[in-house]
Amino acid sequence: MKGVAPVEKDWHSWTVSDCVAELNSNPDGLALGEVAERQRVFGPNLLAEGTKVSLLTVFFNQFRDFMILVLLAATLISGLLGEYTDAITIIAIIILNGILGFVQEVRAERSLAALKELTAPMAKVRRQGQVTEVPARDLVPGDVVLLEDGDRVPADGRIMSCTSFSVEESTLTGESVPVNKQPDLVAAASASLGDRKNMVYMGTMVTRGKAEVLVVATAMDTEMGKIADLMEQSEETVTPLQRRLEELGKFLVWLAIVLTVLVVVTGVLHGHPWVQMFLAGVSLAVAAIPEGLPAIVTIALALGVQRMIKRNAIVRKLPSVETLGCATVICSDKTGTLTQNRMTVQHVYADGVTYQVSGTGYDPHGQFLLGDQVISPSRRPALKSLVEIGAVCNNAVMVERPAEDSVTWTVQGDPTEGALLVLAAKAGFLEPDAVYHRVAENPFDSERKCMSVLVQSEAGVFAFVKGAPDILLNMSKRVLSGGKEQGLTPSIRKTIQTVNEQFASSALRNLGFAYRQFPSLEVASQANWEDDLVFVGMCGMIDPPRDEVYEAIETCRRAGVRTVMITGDHQQTAAAIAKRLCILPEGGEILTGAMMDEMDDHELAAAAKKTCVYARVTPEHKLRIVRALQAGGEIVAMTGDGVNDAPAIKQSDIGIAMGKSGTDVAKEASALVLADDNFATIVAAIEEGRGIYDNIKKFIRYLLASNVGEILTMFIAMLMGLPLPLLPIQILWVNLVTDGLPAIALGVDPIEKDIMHRPPRNVHEGIFAKGMATKILSRGTLIGLSTLAVFLWVRHAYPDNLALAQTMAYATLTMSQLILVFDCRSLDGGIFKRNLFGNLWLIFAVLSSVAMFLATVYVEPLAKVFSTVPLSLSQWVIVLVMAAIPTFALSLRRAGRNAIRPKQAEKSQSRAA
Numbered sequence: 077m078k079g080v081a082p083v084e085k086d087w088h089s090w091t092v093s094d095c096v097a098e099l100n101s102n103p104d105g106l107a108l109g110e111v112a113e114r115q116r117v118f119g120p121n122l123l124a125e126g127t128k129v130s131l132l133t134v135f136f137n138q139f140r141d142f143m144i145l146v147l148l149a150a151t152l153i154s155g156l157l158g159e160y161t162d163a164i165t166i167i168a169i170i171i172l173n174g175i176l177g178f179v180q181e182v183r184a185e186r187s188l189a190a191l192k193e194l195t196a197p198m199a200k201v202r203r204q205g206q207v208t209e210v211p212a213r214d215l216v217p218g219d220v221v222l223l224e225d226g227d228r229v230p231a232d233g234r235i236m237s238c239t240s241f242s243v244e245e246s247t248l249t250g251e252s253v254p255v256n257k258q259p260d261l262v263a264a265a266s267a268s269l270g271d272r273k274n275m276v277y278m279g280t281m282v283t284r285g286k287a288e289v290l291v292v293a294t295a296m297d298t299e300m301g302k303i304a305d306l307m308e309q310s311e312e313t314v315t316p317l318q319r320r321l322e323e324l325g326k327f328l329v330w331l332a333i334v335l336t337v338l339v340v341v342t343g344v345l346h347g348h349p350w351v352q353m354f355l356a357g358v359s360l361a362v363a364a365i366p367e368g369l370p371a372i373v374t375i376a377l378a379l380g381v382q383r384m385i386k387r388n389a390i391v392r393k394l395p396s397v398e399t400l401g402c403a404t405v406i407c408s409d410k411t412g413t414l415t416q417n418r419m420t421v422q423h424v425y426a427d428g429v430t431y432q433v434s435g436t437g438y439d440p441h442g443q444f445l446l447g448d449q450v451i452s453p454s455r456r457p458a459l460k461s462l463v464e465i466g467a468v469c470n471n472a473v474m475v476e477r478p479a480e481d482s483v484t485w486t487v488q489g490d491p492t493e494g495a496l497l498v499l500a501a502k503a504g505f506l507e508p509d510a511v512y513h514r515v516a517e518n519p520f521d522s523e524r525k526c527m528s529v530l531v532q533s534e535a536g537v538f539a540f541v542k543g544a545p546d547i548l549l550n551m552s553k554r555v556l557s558g559g560k561e562q563g564l565t566p567s568i569r570k571t572i573q574t575v576n577e578q579f580a581s582s583a584l585r586n587l588g589f590a591y592r593q594f595p596s597l598e599v600a601s602q603a604n605w606e607d608d609l610v611f612v613g614m615c616g617m618i619d620p621p622r623d624e625v626y627e628a629i630e631t632c633r634r635a636g637v638r639t640v641m642i643t644g645d646h647q648q649t650a651a652a653i654a655k656r657l658c659i660l661p662e663g664g665e666i667l668t669g670a671m672m673d674e675m676d677d678h679e680l681a682a683a684a685k686k687t688c689v690y691a692r693v694t695p696e697h698k699l700r701i702v703r704a705l706q707a708g709g710e711i712v713a714m715t716g717d718g719v720n721d722a723p724a725i726k727q728s729d730i731g732i733a734m735g736k737s738g739t740d741v742a743k744e745a746s747a748l749v750l751a752d753d754n755f756a757t758i759v760a761a762i763e764e765g766r767g768i769y770d771n772i773k774k775f776i777r778y779l780l781a782s783n784v785g786e787i788l789t790m791f792i793a794m795l796m797g798l799p800l801p802l803l804p805i806q807i808l809w810v811n812l813v814t815d816g817l818p819a820i821a822l823g824v825d826p827i828e829k830d831i832m833h834r835p836p837r838n839v840h841e842g843i844f845a846k847g848m849a850t851k852i853l854s855r856g857t858l859i860g861l862s863t864l865a866v867f868l869w870v871r872h873a874y875p876d877n878l879a880l881a882q883t884m885a886y887a888t889l890t891m892s893q894l895i896l897v898f899d900c901r902s903l904d905g906g907i908f909k910r911n912l913f914g915n916l917w918l919i920f921a922v923l924s925s926v927a928m929f930l931a932t933v934y935v936e937p938l939a940k941v942f943s944t945v946p947l948s949l950s951q952w953v954i955v956l957v958m959a960a961i962p963t964f965a966l967s968l969r970r971a972g973r974n975a976i977r978p979k980q981a982e983k984s985q986s987r988a989a
Contacts, residue, residue, distance in 0.1 A: 376823030400765025426613030440501030583652030584616030784856025
């Protein structure tokens, strides 16, 4: 295929003729034989989906997790001990976890398949001088494609010629305003995607006009293909909880092995039968491994997810929920996430006066304000004329759509023109077609930078023109002032130019409006409508921030979470929005994509610590930003809604997609989807994420403290040469009673009130940080000593009744753990900090566990199996007092210490004074 150039070129920096020559093509298109040869070389114009892994392999990969292997070992041990019910339960847990993981992984990999849906199914192409429609997959570099309003661009291409051609590229660049294309432009090689106005890209949408395009890249060589490749390269991050549980699992396995060996050796040395010692050692191993932990974690996450759904946050990947609790940075896309993705006119300048316009989005309700005074546009001739010109010189349509309790409005067509229709509706000008009859149109052109229509009404024949204010000023000789036309003096011209600059400095997109009146249609048809105009005024519009975002960002700041804006918009626009939202403080830094290109990864990581806004960025830049922040130790949440956000969403620690406006690609790459597209919902999700992690720590603390008590009871007894204080079946039953319902009930404990006033959890913080290891060991030690004390006392009082001693030890151990669970409801405040009845599920769980325990003592068939004997009232008093000591002794000590501290602080202050 002689003459065909490599695909990787800066086509936007080449002239059309150079591109045609380089690709060995011509305006009449390729010959059919040449097309076939290029299809053989370049392959089909389809996005690759990556290496396929069989569903069976994906399923079995779920069982390679270390904690799952621990569970399998516990299953084998339970089976050897004859605890078949326990073994079956653990197997069921393993399978359930495997199925959940399998479903989540299969769904996550749909993101690349969703990308394929963005490629156009059919395309109009000129080959051998003939226009025909072919499947988009058959396109090759060098093809000439014809595009028009409503088409999806089938491949990357260099525009050869066009008429009033605009393309909506927000899926790639993040910009909400369609880009007006210029075929004769030769851009700089370093120009960003949003500045390449002579190019079109696969997956974007044509909003207006027609164009002939030379295909320069297909399939994976397109910008969309590069995103697909980035998504393949981006790594799924392991959550902190997953890392901690894996570490904990390994620790507990080695602890179980060591304990088993020590107990067996110690017992045999003291004359106990080795078989009995082996069973006791294995029982302790089962006690040391909280085999229900992965299941309880899954249940806690699932219950938390249900709460999050009620707050419009839909979780796609369970383990990532707790990552929200230690998120330190939210990287937010601007368009559609922080803003409404709906252009809104905010200021109007006419007859020397600047008016404010209330209301946002496409809701047609709002007012014109001059200071605090509400103005009627119909009583201000220049303002009334401006509104009418904007509504008539317009091709958009407002659409009313009924919702459940209200009406929503959308716009079909250019968002800018939609904003002008909304402005007219706010002014009460609802039916422009009933007043003005359109005769002809001179469509928008990138060279003229304006659009005009010829209309007829009862008042006469007019040409209405809208366009760039500076262009319209040059076309105008008069200005509408006081309801009359007067000369456009240098002074008035300078005033208008100053207002135009003021609007632009506030990141407003400005449009000017003018008109010309003709005596008749005949005269108008022979004149240039856009000469000798009367300038009426201008309006400034913007894609406004969402109202609820302000408070959400402030809440994040209080919670120690930094919000960073990432957008494809220009630096000035991004800075203005960021300042409004208090994302960009005085002296805050902004980086553009061009600046990032000059940095290596180390320089970017250093700059990322101080940068608040990233502007004019590409998908590759977004991915680099996330990686740079992660390299600096940040836990990154990435929000977005477009295809351009998907790779960074997937790479981030917690990917968040918009549910309403988000593309399928973004949703499938994410871990969390906001059902209401509300940035404020992220705050609710962070709160829930922190609460879920707190609850997971609570039941880890509870389970391990309980297990420490069991281990010490048995181990100290072995060292002292005592009989077994607990039988293996009793140990297993204690585990079932205490590791079951109470632990699960801790997983639904209500969120503590001050949770959003804490800083984010350090990603390197272990499960046992902040004194948790001390709490576990202290409570566990006291539980073990209390249980052993009861056992020794009964052995002393009733030396011939080993069954009674074992029963009371069994009861003390069980009750001390069920009392401990209430202490574990607070990570740092003890049993007295929280309302005892604040978690009714926990009350029910504890009562159920007590009933299960009592059944093994007072139901005769079970009592024989568990080798227990009934206890008297006085014996129960001893059991309950000793069981309460581990929790209440330490809680009273802490309460006293907390009460003394403020008094000591007061004394210190008074002394200092």
